Amino acid sequence: MAFGVTDEGYEGKRLADIIEEAEEDLSLITDPSSGERLDADFSSDDPAMQIAKVPLVGVADCWETSKLIYDQFNPSLAVGPSLSGLVQINGIGRQEASASSDTAVLTGSAGAIIPAGQIIADEFSTREWITDSEVMLDVTGQAEVGITNTVTGPVDVAPGVLNKIVTPQPGWQTVSNNGAVSLGNNIETDSELRVRRSRSTLAPAAAPAESVWANLSNLRDVSYVRVLINNTLSEDARGIPAKTQAVIIVGGDDEEIATTILQRSGAGIEFFGTQLVTIYDAQDEPYLVFFTRPAPVDIYINLELAINQNIFPSNGDELIRQAIIAYARGGAPEINVFEGFREIGFGPGSTVIYTRLFTPINSVAGHRVNAFEISADGVDFGQDDISIGVFSYPRFLAENINITIEV
16 A cells, blocks of 8 residues: 555555554564564564554654645645645635724813723723724713724624723713624634635636625625625616626625725626725726625524533533524534535525524534524514525624523
8 A cells, every 4th residue: 555645645654554564574584593583563562562662653643744744735624824824825814803893982071182092891890992092072072982892802892881981081081882893803713714715716706796705705804795686677676776786795894895896896787785985996087886784683592402411511502602603604614514515604685594503503512402493583483494685684693592501
């Protein structure tokens, strides 16, 4: 059998293969006086054989290491920095972590100047946010300022929760956040990056819809994209005008989105949406680009589990919540599961299929499902699929996933 890099790929030697080869080679050693051959048996208690076996374990480790090195050239198997470097061939990079942002209203004495970098928090100082810029309170004693969370990742906060001034300033009396949080992101995981790399291969696609979709999906902080085209001569049932392209997108920078749509869309096509961005070309000619920011439809889940305490993780309920949210965002690849289907999560306008949610639920071992219901309003629960309008998207939040555990 051939080992190493072959026409079929890489074939590594196991420790058993190395020992077998060593026994065969040692058995060829002949005593020049008696003509007897060495009885090489590494399974025996002979100290000499056990000593001779020690470096063979190191040889096996070297083979395993060489296999890992070989895998770093395969985007489906590469990990960490190797994967980060490999995907640059596709013109993308690993997305760094970002912090959540919001706005807050400051009140106090008219004309008071509040410097940038002031810290506000909730009542118990469990979540701290920093003001983005210096502001002056107007004649009514108010000013609005952007605020950023002190830690990266998706941190949501309800309106009015941030009401504590941690770093007081002269003339500043109260603070209250607006609650229109733009959620941050954790650093992109290997599985998430592999999914995005796979999408990026469609970026140069000849089909306009696929090319626009793939390129928009690769933009920073974009979590959902859907591209719809009405090729008919009249408005279609979705409300999209004739000969028009509609992009529905969640996350990302407005100008980057508009520029990508303009660059990747077919010539002569009109744009439809509720968001307008004007893009200028090299000759300073304006182009009006429309797209839509879909309205979220919160999905509520009631889940009852019976668990095996010897198998179910201590934080298993939280792992299930994370799996559901990740699956909704990007489908089975987001949770390192291969379904064999092309679905890529629950994007704008997609139907939340009840039975598909069993995939992320069952990705955590050690339980069985006793009861499972979903709802679009948190009141009427059932097992029916939930249809989402084309200009809306299903939003799965951890606080809306209720898990009851029976030991």
